[in-house]
Structure formats: structure tokens, C-alpha cells
Amino acid sequence: MNAPSLDRRAFLATAGAFTLSFTVADARAQQTGAPSAPWAAYLSVGQDGKVLLLSPTTEMGQGTHTAHAAIIADEIGVPLSWVSVETALPSDPFRRNGAMGSGGSAGVRAWYAALRQVGANARASLIAAVAGKTGAPVGEVTLVDGRFMRAGQALPVTLGEAAALAAGQPPVQGVLRDPATFKYVGKATPRVDIPAKVRGEPIFSQDFTRPGMVYACAVLAPVYGGAADGFDDSATLAVKGVQQVVAIPGGAAVVATSQWAAMKGAAALKVRWKATPIDGLTSGAISAAMLAGLDKDAEAIVGKAEGDTAAALAGAAKVFEADYEVPYLCHAPMEPWSITVEPTADGGLEIWGPFQTQDRNRSTAAKTAGIDPSKVTLHTLMLGGGYGRRLGDDGTPGAVLVALAVKKPVKFFWRREDEIGQGWYRPAQVARLRAGIDASGKVVALHVRTAGPSMRHTFSPTGLPKGEIDGSSVQTLTDTRYRTGAYRVDWVRVDQAVPMAPWRAVGATQNGYFMEAFVDELARSLRKDPVALRRELLAHDPRALKVIDAAAKAGDWGKPLAAGRARGFAYVESYGSLCAQVVEVSLKDGAVTIHKATCVLDCAQVVTPDGARNQIEGGMIQGLSSGLFEGIEIAGGQATNRNFDGYRIMRINEAPHAVTTVFIENSEIIGGVGEPPVPPATPALVNALFALTGKPIRKLPIAATLAS
Amino acid sequence: MTTITLNGKSITVTSDPDTPLLWVLRDELGLKGAKYGCGIAQCGACTVHVGGQPVRSCSVQIGDLDGQSVTTIESFDGKHPVQQAWVAAQVPQCGFCQPGQIMSAAALLNENKAPSDDDIDAAMAGNICRCGTYPRIRAAIKAAAKA
Numbered sequence: 001m002n003a004p005s006l007d008r009r010a011f012l013a014t015a016g017a018f019t020l021s022f023t024v025a026d027a028r029a030q031q032t033g034a035p036s037a038p039w040a041a042y043l044s045v046g047q048d049g050k051v052l053l054l055s056p057t058t059e060m061g062q063g064t065h066t067a068h069a070a071i072i073a074d075e076i077g078v079p080l081s082w083v084s085v086e087t088a089l090p091s092d093p094f095r096r097n098g099a100m101g102s103g104g105s106a107g108v109r110a111w112y113a114a115l116r117q118v119g120a121n122a123r124a125s126l127i128a129a130v131a132g133k134t135g136a137p138v139g140e141v142t143l144v145d146g147r148f149m150r151a152g153q154a155l156p157v158t159l160g161e162a163a164a165l166a167a168g169q170p171p172v173q174g175v176l177r178d179p180a181t182f183k184y185v186g187k188a189t190p191r192v193d194i195p196a197k198v199r200g201e202p203i204f205s206q207d208f209t210r211p212g213m214v215y216a217c218a219v220l221a222p223v224y225g226g227a228a229d230g231f232d233d234s235a236t237l238a239v240k241g242v243q244q245v246v247a248i249p250g251g252a253a254v255v256a257t258s259q260w261a262a263m264k265g266a267a268a269l270k271v272r273w274k275a276t277p278i279d280g281l282t283s284g285a286i287s288a289a290m291l292a293g294l295d296k297d298a299e300a301i302v303g304k305a306e307g308d309t310a311a312a313l314a315g316a317a318k319v320f321e322a323d324y325e326v327p328y329l330c331h332a333p334m335e336p337w338s339i340t341v342e343p344t345a346d347g348g349l350e351i352w353g354p355f356q357t358q359d360r361n362r363s364t365a366a367k368t369a370g371i372d373p374s375k376v377t378l379h380t381l382m383l384g385g386g387y388g389r390r391l392g393d394d395g396t397p398g399a400v401l402v403a404l405a406v407k408k409p410v411k412f413f414w415r416r417e418d419e420i421g422q423g424w425y426r427p428a429q430v431a432r433l434r435a436g437i438d439a440s441g442k443v444v445a446l447h448v449r450t451a452g453p454s455m456r457h458t459f460s461p462t463g464l465p466k467g468e469i470d471g472s473s474v475q476t477l478t479d480t481r482y483r484t485g486a487y488r489v490d491w492v493r494v495d496q497a498v499p500m501a502p503w504r505a506v507g508a509t510q511n512g513y514f515m516e517a518f519v520d521e522l523a524r525s526l527r528k529d530p531v532a533l534r535r536e537l538l539a540h541d542p543r544a545l546k547v548i549d550a551a552a553k554a555g556d557w558g559k560p561l562a563a564g565r566a567r568g569f570a571y572v573e574s575y576g577s578l579c580a581q582v583v584e585v586s587l588k589d590g591a592v593t594i595h596k597a598t599c600v601l602d603c604a605q606v607v608t609p610d611g612a613r614n615q616i617e618g619g620m621i622q623g624l625s626s627g628l629f630e631g632i633e634i635a636g637g638q639a640t641n642r643n644f645d646g647y648r649i650m651r652i653n654e655a656p657h658a659v660t661t662v663f664i665e666n667s668e669i670i671g672g673v674g675e676p677p678v679p680p681a682t683p684a685l686v687n688a689l690f691a692l693t694g695k696p697i698r699k700l701p702i703a704a705t706l707a708s
Numbered sequence: 709m710t711t712i713t714l715n716g717k718s719i720t721v722t723s724d725p726d727t728p729l730l731w732v733l734r735d736e737l738g739l740k741g742a743k744y745g746c747g748i749a750q751c752g753a754c755t756v757h758v759g760g761q762p763v764r765s766c767s768v769q770i771g772d773l774d775g776q777s778v779t780t781i782e783s784f785d786g787k788h789p790v791q792q793a794w795v796a797a798q799v800p801q802c803g804f805c806q807p808g809q810i811m812s813a814a815a816l817l818n819e820n821k822a823p824s825d826d827d828i829d830a831a832m833a834g835n836i837c838r839c840g841t842y843p844r845i846r847a848a849i850k851a852a853a854k855a
Contacts, residue, residue, distance in 0.1 A: 200741030621840025
């Protein structure tokens with residue numbers, strides 16, 4: 001699973017394999033016609049005819065490696081089984097906006113057109129080589145299912161032989177195939193990573209080993225931003241297999257000959273923690289500070305302002321207002337941080353880990369070691385879950401420091417309690433929405449104010465300057481398609497010393513809930529059907545109306561319900577895709593049963609339909625899980641729910657009994673799939689419970705509100 | 709020293725008796741199919757069979773297993789009906805929890821050839837999937853039951 005080094009690529013080329021490096025335009029630019037910086041992607045065809053694609057994306061279960069393999073197989077014209085995919089090493093051809101990484105549901109939409117061109121160029125180069133060898137005119141040779149054909153007859157040249165012939169020849173610009181000829185793109189293409197996952201093969205970072213490797217278990221400060229003031233390691237060093245204890249940022253690491261010995265030694269380590277300014281911080285205090293922020297007009301930074309919202313509200317026949325609150329959320333990937341670092345003979349580092357941001361982690365490793373980034377080789381392994389958690393670089397400094405201290409390969413890992421307790425969270429946030437309604441019942445003004453900490457400030461190495469807006473704090477609010485007359489969105493910054501990072505769908509999760517829960521409450525106050533009100537707000541937008549109507553139909557909106565059940569509706573657009581969902585629920589003794597969940601996604605084009613469907617099912621469940629159960633509870637400056645007994649994740653018996661997905665395809669720009677299904681799920685569930693009980697749910701998680 | 713039958717073969721392991729089975733498998737024997745996810749028997753990623761029953765190997769000490777039969781996903785070799793159903797239904801996303809899911813499902817189907825939805829809920833509720841592949845897990849178990 002190791003990405004081939006440049007040396008291996010050079011070896012393939014000199015050994016007669018065929019290495020392509022094509023410059024094509026940026027995918028989005030191709031679709032919109034705007035000019036853009038050129039980039040290249042690498043593809044190798046071995047003499048055995050196997051195709052190796054170095055993908056710019058990390059595979060974390062979202063299926064982008066399969067989509068990329070399908071694109072390449074279709075454009076070249078080879079069976080999918082001939083194509084293998086590995087995540088590339090960080091280098092220019094695999095960077096977008098100056099860095100290599102996977103996020104923003106961009107894995108397919110940003111690379112689709114570009115990878116097609118790479119495959120087309122490969123095919124053209126291979127055909128040119130075959131034509132040269134056989135004397136057949138280039139225009140008469142085709143490549144179908146891995147065989148070169150002329151006039152219905154197979155030519156006596158294999159793909160591997162053609163690759164050897166093409167090696168060293170100048171690349172040829174290929175013509176894209178007609179998508180109607182595709183066998184894998186847009187079809188029920190099986191995921192390339194599933195067989196190994198089902199066999200339980202050692203493909204994850206946790207499973208990766210190096211000869212002579214030792215294990216290092218992190219012992220991190222319980223308080224956010226905490227640090228060690230020293231430690232007593234006498235009991236730790238008495239544990240069989242423990243070799244030494246190394247100080248790392250935020251704590252210490254126990255080095256041992258086995259992972260269990262390291263964990264046992266970690267449990268025995270007595271660390272003295274330094275006092276911090278937040279040793280008394282609680283969830284209640286964070287909540288109170290955010291709610292107070294809602295009243296701080298002078299501190300509000302405007303995200304969007306259309307018309308005079310204050311005047312429109314003052315002049316409205318009626319004003320409807322509600323406040324909402326969400327807690328910090330943990331990504332909780334099933335695999336806690338696990339990174340292997342090996343010092344190299346030339347003073348560099350070789351690193352293997354689960355990274356969503358290759359360049360960020362490479363530069364952090366280099367900075368920690370005091371070496372140039374060019375001396376760090378960073379391999380990306382299969383991720384045991386990402387959802388944004390592996391966008392960070394918080395595991396890397398400790399891993400590097402331990403490797404430098406022990407001078408041998410080390411697997412540095414976190415325990416679950418630290419993965420949750422020191423995770424970089426989805427922000428806690430509050431919102432106040434105020435709608436002005438005229439005498440006829442029409443919405444003529446809407447003011448949305450959010451307040452909370454800046455995610456970007458803790459996630460970005462450069463922070464967020466005072467006075468600037470954090471786009472994620474108003475994400476989906478500033479670009480909503482709803483027309484509500486005068487419209488204002490602003491944000492009051494209320495920072496806390498709690499680390500944050502993008503969490504799957506990022507600001508769309510909390511802001512989608514605020515807006516959509518409010519729309520349902522507004523509909524009730526206006527005695528309107530929630531879907532009818534959304535249709536009113538979207539009357540000018542045929543594309544959005546189509547999504548609303550498709551979801552209403554697929555989700556049986558308005559159809560009779562069994563006794564004790566209700567449906568909820570929500571619509572959120574994010575990452576270039578429009579998504580509407582219907583959730584059908586019942587409630588017994590405070591426990592929610594989700595009978596049915598329906599999702600309509602307009603992402604314009606679906607490259608791998610079954611993989612996309614899996615993303616929708618899982619995305620809805622992650623959204624339902626977070627809305628129903630999840631929230632970091634803070635006391636004494638630290639998370640008090642640090643494992644799955646306290647941080648509750650939806651289980652199979654709590655998941656929807658039936659999930660229906662509908663795609664809408666059209667000629668619009670291709671949208672994301674991995675994130676857009678998450679945001680509508682929570683408000684659809686909230687709205688279903690509101691419909692059932694008549695009581696709004698203005699604070700998440702739902703289970704806590706129902707119990708209060 | 710503890711002697712167990714591992715995937716049909718008798719072996720003697722040298723890990724201390726208080727070592728959790730998970731770490732005997734991963735550290736001493738190099739079998740990486742069972743995963744560390746929580747360490748407190750809450751997530752199910754470490755599920756293996758002991759005497760045919762699903763257990764959370766992170767919370768069972770090897771010293772208590774002398775003479776017992778342990779089965780891990782490595783013994784299934786990709787050919788188990790549950791694994792085949794998992795591929796057919798395209799269940800996994802990230803895949804980290806799936807060896808544990810598959811072991812729980814295989815144990816269920818050993819005892820119950822036609823599990824109801826409630827049976828599946830009861831047998832599988834100990835296995836968390838953060839990617840949310842539960843609808844496919846349910847469908848794959850039903851397909852495997854019919855295979």
C-alpha cells in the first residue's frame with residue numbers, strides 16, 4: 001500500500017514501463033471555461049500490462065480511489081481489475097491551491113475532467129506506439145478491454161508491450177471518449193478497496209509495521225492546551241517491555257517493544273500537569289458566553305446584507321424569533337491517531353500515516369525535526385475513518401520527536417480517550433433567527449446571527465485576524481437560495497481554548513440545523529405546510545424546486561401516517577450539491593425510532609452510483625447520530641466523555657430501518673457527494689419530532705433536550 | 709504460557725496472562741484483523757470468536773483462555789459466506805470496524821439461520837460503524853442467511 005517513491009517511478013521508466021506526465025487544465029476551469037494554472041498527474045503502465053494510478057486523494061472510505069480507477073479504466077480502455085490506485089507522495093502534480101489534501105468533497109468533482117484527459121493521453125500514446133510497430137494507421141487502431149483492435153481484429157501487441165514501446169516517446173494529446181461508451185463510470189462499479197477490507201488485511205496505519213519498530217503510546221494532558229510539568233516514570237519503567245519515556249508537546253510518550261506494553265506503561269505514568277487558564281472551564285460557561293454574544297450588536301461581523309433588514313423587521317406586521325444551540329462534536333474515527341516514523345540514514349524522515357493533508361503534515365514533521373521538507377517522505381495509508389479529523393497535524397510532532405529520541409522506526413499512537421478528549425472538534429455555536437412577516441403572511445425580512453468560536457482560528461496555522469469573518473460560521477447562510485426579502489447574516493466571535501477543525505460538511509452542519517429548524521417553526525407560526533413554505537422561498541429557482549419536490553415525493557410527504565408517527569423535512573445545499581431529506585419517526589418513553597430516511601441529492605453527475613449511495617446512507621446516519629446523541633461535555637477544562645461509553649455514536653438498532661436515495665443529474669457543474677448528505681439529516685429529524693410533539697428542539701443533542 | 713486453539717491449530721503463546729487477547733493477536737502473533745478502537749468493549753472493532761461466541765478481545769485476558777478455541781477473521785480467507793455477502797452488498801466504507809462486524813455477523817448466523825431485524829439489532833448493537841454502513845450490514849446479513 002506504500003505509494004511508490006520517485007525512485008520506483010524512475011525504475012519503472014528505465015525498466016521499460018511507461019510513465020506519463022501530462023499537463024491539462026484544472027478540472028473546474030475546464031468546466032467553466034476560466035483559465036487556470038496547469039498541473040499534471042502520473043500514470044504508469046507496467047510491462048505486465050498493469051496500470052498504476054497515483055491518486056491525489058486519500059482513501060478514507062469515500063470511494064475516490066474507485067472513482068479515479070473507473071475514470072482511468074474507461075478512458076484508456078482496460079478492465080478495471082488492471083488498474084491499481086495508491087495515494088501519491090506530496091508533489092506538485094497532486095496539489096490543488098498549493099497543497100495536497102482531501103477535503104471539501106472535491107475528490108471526484110475537482111479531478112474528474114483532468115483524470116479523463118490523463119487516461120485519454122495514455123490511450124493515444126499507447127495507440128501511437130502500436131501503430132508505429134504494426135504499421136496500422138493510427139486512426140484505425142482502438143483500445144478496447146485492454147486489447148488493441150483494428151477492423152474488428154485484435155492486433156498482436158499486448159498492453160505491456162505497447163507500454164514498453166511508448167516509453168521515452170513524447171506524450172500524445174488524446175481525444176476524450178464518448179461517455180456513452182463508459183463501462184465503469186456512472187455504472188454499478190464495485191469499490192476497489194473493499195475485498196482487502198472484508199478479508200481483514202493489514203491495510204491501516206494501526207496495522208503497518210517496519211523492521212525493528214517500537215511502539216510509543218501518547219499520554220496527553222486532559223485539559224485542552226495543557227502541558228506536562230514533569231513526570232514520575234518509575235512505575236512505567238518497571239512494566240515489562242517499556243524502554244523509555246519521551247517528553248512530547250502536551251504530555252509524554254511511553255516507548256515499548258509492543259503496543260500493549262506501551263499502553264500498560266502509559267497507564268502507570270504519573271504526570272504532573274501545569275495549571276492552565278481554563279482549568280475551570282465548563283460547557284455551561286461556554287454556552288453562556290455564546291448566548292451573551294448574540295446580544296453584542298457592535299461586535300457582529302457582517303457575512304451578508306441585502307436590503308435594510310433592521311427597517312424591514314421594524315416595519316413587519318409580525319416578527320418570529322428563535323435561538324438555537326449546538327455543542328462541540330468529535331469526529332471519532334474508529335482508528336485513533338497512529339503514525340509510523342523512521343529516521344533515514346541521510347538525516348531525513350520517512351513517515352507512514354493516515355493523512356488528509358499531506359503537505360501540512362510533511363512541513364510540520366520537517367519543522368519539528370528542524371530539517372527541510374524535501375527530506376521528509378510522507379506516505380498516506382488507508383484511513384480508518386476521516387470525516388475531517390485527519391486534516392490536522394496534531395499527531396505528527398509527537399511521532400517525530402519520539403522517532404528522533406529513539407533513533408529507530410516507531411509507531412506513535414493515541415488511545416481512544418485522547419482521540420476524543422483532545423480531538424479537534426466541530427465548533428459549538430448558537431444562532432438567533434428573526435423573521436419579519438407582512439400582513440399577508442409573506443416573509444419580508446430575515447436576520448440570522450450566529451455566535452461562537454472561530455474554527456478557522458484554531459485550525460489554520462495562521463489563525464483568524466480580529467475583525468475578519470470565519471466563513472464556516474456562516475456557511476450555507478450567506479449563499480442560501482431562499483429569498484426572504486431583506487436578508488442579513490452576521491457572526492459574533494466568542495473564542496474558547498478548545499481546538500477545532502472541519503468536521504464532515506463543516507459549518508453546513510450547525511447552520512443547516514439553525515436555518516431548517518427555524519423554517520419549520522416559522523411555517524407552524526404561519527400555519528403553513530413546511531414544504532409549501534420552502535417552495536415559496538424557492539419559487540424563483542427551478543433547480544431547487546425540483547429537489548424539494550423529488551424529496552417530498554420519495555419521502556411520502558403529505559401521505560397518511562401510522563399512528564404515533566410524523567415526518568420532518570429539511571433542505572441544505574453544500575459543496576456544490578443540493579440535498580433534501582425526509583425522516584419519519586416515532587417516540588416512545590423518550591426514545592426515538594427512525595422508521596424511514598429519504599434523501600434526494602442533486603450533484604449534477606454521479607460517477608460511481610453505488611459508492612455515492614453508500615456515502616449518502618452513511619452521511620445521513622452520521623448526521624442523525626450527531627443530532628440525536630453527540631456532544632462533547634466539558635468540565636474542569638476537559639472533555640468528560642472521552643470514550644464510546646460517554647460519547648454516544650448511533651448503533652445499528654438506532655439507525656433508520658429503511659433508507660431511500662434518489663439522484664438528480666443534469667448539466668450543471670458536478671457537485672460533491674461525501675459531505676452534502678450530512679447537514680439536512682439533523683434538522684429533518686428535529687422537524688419530525690417537532691411535528692410529532694409540537695415542541696421545538698432548539699438545543700442539540702436531541703436526546704438531551706428530550707430528557708430535560 | 710497459555711495454550712489455545714487459534715483458527716484450528718493449537719498454539720502456545722508467551723504473553724503475560726493479564727495481556728488482553730487483542731494484543732496477543734496483534735503484538736505477539738502479528739494478526740492485525742482485530743482492531744483497537746476503544747479498549748473498553750464499547751465499539752466491537754476487536755471482535756473475535758472464543759468457543760464460537762463473539763467476544764471483545766480487548767477485554768478478555770489471555771490467561772483466562774487456556775484450552776479455549778479462538779477464531780479470527782484471518783481464518784475466513786475471504787471465502788466465508790458473510791464476507792462474500794459483504795462484498796456483494798458493497799458494505800464497507802473506511803473498513804476499520806468491518807472485521808469486527810463480520811465476526812459478530814458470522815457468530816449470529818452460526819446460531820440463527822434466519823435472523824429477524826430484532827435479532828440482527830441484538831447481535832450487532834455492540835459494533836459501532838462511524839461511517840454509518842448499518843443499512844448495508846443489515847442487508848448483507850440477510851443475504852448471507854439465504855446463501
